Structures are given as structure tokens and as C-alpha cells.
Amino acid sequence: MGCVCNCKSSKTSNQNTQLQFNVAEQYRNNRNINTQDSLEDICQSLCNIGQEIKSLGQLRIEVQEKIDELGTFKAIEQIDSKASCYQFLQCADGSIFYGLVKNGVRNGIGKQHWLTNGNYLESVWADDKANGPARMIYSNGDVFEGHLIENKANGFGIFRNKKKEVRGFWVDNRLQGNGLEVRKNGIKYEGQFKCGIIDGRGQYTFPDGRIYRGQVKQGMMHGEGLMTWPDYSYFKGEFRNNHIKGYGCYTHTDSQTYMGYFFSNYHQPVKQLEIFYSHDQCVQESDKLQKFYKQYGGDHQ
Secondary structure, eight states: OOOOOOOOOSOOSGGGSSOOOOHHHHTOSSSOOOOTTOSOOOOOOEEEETSSOOSOOOOOHHHHHHHHHHOOOGGGGGGGTOGGGOEEEEETTSOEEEEEEETTEEEEEEEEEOTTTOOEEEEEEETTEEOEEEEEEOTTSOEEEEEEETTEEOEEEEEEOSSEEEEEEEETTEEEEEEEEEETTSOEEEEEEETTEEEEEEEEEOTTSOEEEEEEETTEEEEEEEEEOTTSOEEEEEEETTEEEEEEEEEOTTSOEEEEEEEEEEEGGGTEEEEEEESSSOGGGOSSOEEEEEEOOSOOO
8 A cells, every 4th residue: 555645626616526528429410520628627635545456447438439449549569568657546536647747746647437427548747737749538528639738628639529520720629720621421610619619700511512601609600691502693791590591692592583582491301491582682582583492401400
């Protein structure tokens, strides 16, 4: 049995007692990309150094399968070849750390397993905080790979789950600036993120060949934009919450151009988009509507 160190934590709230990687929770919504409240900052003390601990504990099936699939995390690949240099630590929150230890705290490469929620982290620590390349595998098999500075995601990172892959730059746990999201349903987004959410200007490319370029807000086409179809027709004008809505200009397949007020309806079962047009600003109440039909594939967004 090893020595026991005194707890030095300056924070006692439940939220700050362990290194929380909540990126996965923020990506469950297929529309929004939201990373706020992820990777909580902590000041966690470690206790019971080497106290009869001989393993990281039983990993959940989804986590072990993902480790087998991904292989060794290059940033800490030495850890298995120089086992005599590393120690097990029982952390105050019940998690187990295995890696380099100095003066009773984590310093150097290591692995950490939270037995309560099943999350598994591989990273590099300095003065008891994760500082360096990191890979978190969540209990459900989601994966975040990136760079941490004092327990927070900062720098380029990649998040993957069953629905999508997201690449971009994190600043204090939030995706900021230009990034890329590729969804398993064939939709791809390239453009700006703010506070972890698709917001600003960007481009959506859809499986049926449609392309939207323009303003985006809260993960949706919203504002001024241009939608083009493979048949060379296009609409340039106002979008609201993923729908064409407002003043704009639509050019049909016959090259006829219509300027006025528009709104659109999606019919998911038949994969059809109806575009309604009128010179009257109250287009939804006009009795002189023109209607255009467009076909689309898969999720309309």
C-alpha cells in the first residue's frame, strides 16, 4: 500500500469534482453543433496513491470496442512498453488514473477511467491538469480527439459519433471559426461556428445535389442565401428556419425569372418541395399563388 496524500481541491461542487467531457451530449441533435458546458475546468486532488489498485477497472463494451477499432493513441503509446515507470492512482471522484506521477499528482502521459459514467481518457498531464493531446472515448462509443489546455479543449479537434463527424478549432471548450461537419445521411456543412453552434456564413451540400450558400443561424439556413438545384434552377433571397420565406428571385428550369415573395413547404414522404410565389407580400393569403415543385433527397436539413 502506498502513501495517502491530503486533498487539496479548492472546488467542492459536484460539477467540478471530475473532468467532464460533455461534448458528446452536445452533438446528439443532428441539427445543432453545441459544445458549451463541455470539458469542465477542475482543481481535483488525488488520494490513496497506489492503494491496492492494479487495473483501470472493467471498461464498458462500447469503450473497449472503440479502443480496439482505433488502436493505440500515439500520444501515449510509450505507456505500455515502460510499465515499471507508471503508477495507479485512486482519484477523489472515484476514477482511476494510470500513468506518470510526481509528488502525488498526475504529471506526464496517462489514462483515466471514470467507473461511474464509463468515460475513458488518454492524455498528457502537467501539474494535475490535462495539458496536451487527448482522446476521450465515451461510454456510448463516441470519440473526441483534440488538444487540451488545463482541462479545456483548445486547438484543432475532431468529434465523431454514429450520426456525424465534426472538425474544427475549439477555444475554451467551444467550437469557434471555420469548421466542417459531415453527416452520415449525406449532408455536409462547411462554414462558421460560434460558441459551438453553426452560426454565421456557410455552405450546405445535400445528397441530391442541392447547394445552399449564405447565412446560417442556430444550425439552420436563416437569412440571405442562395439555393441551387442540379437542374440549374435557383433561388436567391430570404430563408427562415431552413425554409424559403420572404422576398427573393427564383429562376425556373425554363430560365423564366420570378421576383416577389416566396415561402416553401417540404413533403418528406414524397421528397418534394413546394415553392409558393406571389407579387403580394402576404403570399400565404394570396389567391393568385404560383407554385413550383422541386424534388429533393434525404433529410431536407
